[in-house]
Amino acid sequence: MTLSDVKIRAIKHNMTMTVLASKIGYSREWMYKKIKENDTEFIKKIKNILP
Numbered sequence: 775m776t777l778s779d780v781k782i783r784a785i786k787h788n789m790t791m792t793v794l795a796s797k798i799g800y801s802r803e804w805m806y807k808k809i810k811e812n813d814t815e816f817i818k819k820i821k822n823i824l825p
Contacts, residue, residue: 775817777809783824797823 784794795805798819808816 775809775812775820777806780809780820780824783820787824789824794820794823 780794781791784791791805792802795802798805798816800808805816809820
């Protein structure tokens, strides 16, 4: 999943990236870093919030 995919899913759920990051429990900048690194565990957390 790329950063663009996450942004599109967030928009479809009427959620900003900042709100998504806060729901996961991390800062927006840290979340961007983890998405760009393709951290599989972190991507799973995002998929649970944004099905």
